[in-house]
Amino acid sequence: MTSSAALARDTPTAFAYDEAALALVVSWADGQEHRIPFAVLRRACPCAVCHGEMGRPGRFDREPELRPGEDQLVTIELVGQYAIGAVWRDGHRTGIYSFERLRALGDRVGAGS
Numbered sequence: 001m002t003s004s005a006a007l008a009r010d011t012p013t014a015f016a017y018d019e020a021a022l023a024l025v026v027s028w029a030d031g032q033e034h035r036i037p038f039a040v041l042r043r044a045c046p047c048a049v050c051h052g053e054m055g056r057p058g059r060f061d062r063e064p065e066l067r068p069g070e071d072q073l074v075t076i077e078l079v080g081q082y083a084i085g086a087v088w089r090d091g092h093r094t095g096i097y098s099f100e101r102l103r104a105l106g107d108r109v110g111a112g113s
């Protein structure tokens, strides 16, 4: 894969919410479109609280079940040129998802819609 193809893979062109399916729809520069369920997105939250740090278990290691509001996405905001931040109904907003991570997540769960 050339570097420009790799760049297109990890470059989102549009974000949308599919409220009926409770999923984030991500369109990519290479033409792919992914539907990533909010619950999957929340569980993949890369922040230290959710995923632990320095050997300490994260929130989802201790308690895998989602609580009310935790899988309700309020909004997303762009973080620089490389990531989005997710704001959740329960007030959680420290998760920064790099486009690369988002793409990997979409390839795993959101393709073929």
Ligand SMILES: [Zn+2]
Pocket (backbone or CB within 6 Å): 045, 046, 047, 048, 049, 050, 051, 092, 094, 095
């Ligand atoms: Zn988190």
